[in-house]
Amino acid sequence: MNAILMKEAALYWLRYEKQMTHICTEFGRWSADVAGACKTRMVEIEVKTHHSDLRRDHKKYKHRSYDGDHPQEDVPNYFFFLVPPFLEQQAIEVAAAINPKYGVLIYDPLLDSWQSRHRVAKRSARLHPRPPSERIFERMAARMSTEIVAAHALKWRLHEMSTRMSDELKNRFVPTEETAAIWSEDEM
Numbered sequence: 001m002n003a004i005l006m007k008e009a010a011l012y013w014l015r016y017e018k019q020m021t022h023i024c025t026e027f028g029r030w031s032a033d034v035a036g037a038c039k040t041r042m043v044e045i046e047v048k049t050h051h052s053d054l055r056r057d058h059k060k061y062k063h064r065s066y067d068g069d070h071p072q073e074d075v076p077n078y079f080f081f082l083v084p085p086f087l088e089q090q091a092i093e094v095a096a097a098i099n100p101k102y103g104v105l106i107y108d109p110l111l112d113s114w115q116s117r118h119r120v121a122k123r124s125a126r127l128h129p130r131p132p133s134e135r136i137f138e139r140m141a142a143r144m145s146t147e148i149v150a151a152h153a154l155k156w157r158l159h160e161m162s163t164r165m166s167d168e169l170k171n172r173f174v175p176t177e178e179t180a181a182i183w184s185e186d187e188m
Contacts, residue, residue, distance in 0.1 A: 001084045001109065003033075006047040009107040010034035010082050013118045014043060022140040024147055028074040030062040035076065037140055042132040043124075044076035045105065048083050054091060057081075058098045066127055067099050073133050078124040080105045092122050101125035 007025055011034055014020040020036030020043065027035040034045040048054040057063070066075055080103040083091040088106050095102035103124025111117045 001049055001107075003047050003049050005109065006049060006082055006084075006107060007034055009109070009117065010045040010047060010105075011036075013082075013105065013107075014045070017118060018043065022137060022144065024140055024143040027140060027143050029072065030060065032076075034082075035140065037132045037136055040131050041077040042074075042136060043078045043080065045080045045082050048081055048087060048091065051087065051090060054081070054083065054087060054094050057094065063098050073135060074139075075127060077126055077128060077130070077132075078103065079127060080124050082107055084108070088121050095122060099127075101127055 011023050011025070014023045014034065014036030018036065019038065021038050023034070023036040025034050026032070028044075032044040033047040036043045036045075046057065048057065065072060066079060079099070079101070081091045081095055082105040085106055085108050088104065091104045095104050101124060102122075103120065104122040106119045106121050108117050108119070
């Protein structure tokens with residue numbers, strides 16, 4: 001399972017399961033893998049796909065700032081690790097060791113529907129009671145705009161590549177006037 005698929009799953013969970021009005025990737029001072037916000041709360045999701053990546057996370061400075069008075073505005077109200085099923089137990093242990101308030105989400109792409117693929121293995125407790133500031137919403141909206149521009153540019157590049165490949169295939173297998181003349185000379 002790769003991190004891109006897991007981030008997509010986290011975005012889906014925040015937008016459709018948790019009804020977050022703002023969602024984005026690589027957000028904030030510590031580049032949260034995925035973040036979501038609504039009027040009352042902000043949620044951060046850190047995606048982990050390997051044992052080693054999960055074990056290294058306790059070294060990140062952000063975890064120290066998420067534990068205490070939280071003077072920074074971009075400290076989420078809730079924090080989750082999102083892991084595949086085979087990392088569930090280890091993620092619960094790591095979350096408890098780093099901050100007992102952290103939660104763990106499981107994503108299993110082999111299940112039938114998007115709704116059943118997400119499961120809360122350990123609930124996250126609230127890190128602080130403050131709702132997200134207007135500045136958070138502004139920064140998230142800016143990040144969301146950047147992601148829309150990048151997605152549109154990628155979509156356009158994929159369209160251009162597809163058109164170019166299609167044209168090349170047509171030119172290889174459909175005789176042009178030049179190749180038709182060469183073929184007819186060969187037949188004589």
